[in-house]
Amino acid sequence: MTTTNSDGHPEAPPDSGGRILLIGASRGLGLALAQEWQRRGRHVVATVRGTGRTALHDLADTHPADIEIETLDVTVPEQISALRERLAGRTFDLLFVNAGVTNQPEGTVAETSTDEFVRVMVTNALSPLRVVEALDDLVAPGGTIGVMSSGQGSVANNERGGHEVYRGSKAALNTFMRSYAARRGEDRRPLVLMAPGWVRTGLGGDGARLSVDESIPNVVRTLDALADRPGLHYVDYLGRTVPW
Numbered sequence: 001m002t003t004t005n006s007d008g009h010p011e012a013p014p015d016s017g018g019r020i021l022l023i024g025a026s027r028g029l030g031l032a033l034a035q036e037w038q039r040r041g042r043h044v045v046a047t048v049r050g051t052g053r054t055a056l057h058d059l060a061d062t063h064p065a066d067i068e069i070e071t072l073d074v075t076v077p078e079q080i081s082a083l084r085e086r087l088a089g090r091t092f093d094l095l096f097v098n099a100g101v102t103n104q105p106e107g108t109v110a111e112t113s114t115d116e117f118v119r120v121m122v123t124n125a126l127s128p129l130r131v132v133e134a135l136d137d138l139v140a141p142g143g144t145i146g147v148m149s150s151g152q153g154s155v156a157n158n159e160r161g162g163h164e165v166y167r168g169s170k171a172a173l174n175t176f177m178r179s180y181a182a183r184r185g186e187d188r189r190p191l192v193l194m195a196p197g198w199v200r201t202g203l204g205g206d207g208a209r210l211s212v213d214e215s216i217p218n219v220v221r222t223l224d225a226l227a228d229r230p231g232l233h234y235v236d237y238l239g240r241t242v243p244w
Contacts, residue, residue: 021092021138022046023074023131024099026054028201029148032216033098034059038066040220045092047072047083049099074099074127080134087138094223095139097128097147103165112165124169129176139189144227146192149173151236153195156243174234174244181232190226193234194219195242210237 020037024030025046034046034056045068048054060067072083074097103112103120128147139145152163153170174193181191196219197210215237222239234242 018042018093019091020044021087021095021135023072023095023097024049026056029196029199029212029216030098031055031059032212033096033219034067036216036220038063042066044068045070045087047099049073074131075122077130080130084134084138087135090138091140092138093140093143095132095135095143095145096223097131099127100124100148102163106163109164109168117165120165120169121172124166125172125176128173129180132177132180141189144190144192144223146194146223147173147177149193149195149234151195151197151242153193154242154244178232188230190229191232192223192226193232193242194223195234195236197237
């Protein structure tokens with residue numbers, strides 16, 4: 001039986017199972033996603049960058065049967081290939097790429113150094129597609145592939161400017177995923193570009209409108225609701241379509 005929450009979204013039962021491959025989960029929204037999926041009874045293989053201890057390690061210590069940790073810097077192609085080799089023979093119901101950065105300091109495109117522009121674009125646009133291309137065959141035929149986009153990636157909604165390089169990187173990510181979907185017209189798996197809302201995290205800042213608890217459970221509900229809907233979906237955390 002499917003229940004719904006107060007927003008009218010299908011609510012997955014806590015013990016619904018499922019195998020998640022989560023890329024980028026050491027902190028912020030990625031960590032919250034790992035926590036939410038663990039709470040719902042999913043088995044999560046989650047990645048961190050580097051070898052230092054993170055809050056994800058604390059979660060794995062508390063729930064060792066539910067959380068596995070892998071190391072991956074998404075900007076290093078050799079590490080993506082190595083992760084693919086380590087996971088060979090395994091199958092996941094959802095691949096979700098969360099890893100991303102914003103630019104520092106904030107400024108217009110013209111004010112941004114070339115090195116900083118390249119760093120943001122490689123991390124937010126190029127690297128997620130490299131990960132998807134390398135790992136998509138680990139996703140079950142009926143599984144879902146998702147990436148963390150942003151409402152700021154919407155060209156149609158950009159009426160005030162600001163956050164120009166970050167916006168551009170997410171718009172590029174959206175376009176690259178659309179090309180990926182177009183090349184796989186016969187693939188019946190849902191592909192999701194997720195806009196989580198403006199959330200109070202290290203990346204979103206203290207002035208953001210939403211708390212993590214207001215965003216992430218709804219992100220998970222929306223991904224669950226799209227699990228049987230093939231095609232490319234650009235949606236927000238409440239399941240509303242975001243204009244391209």
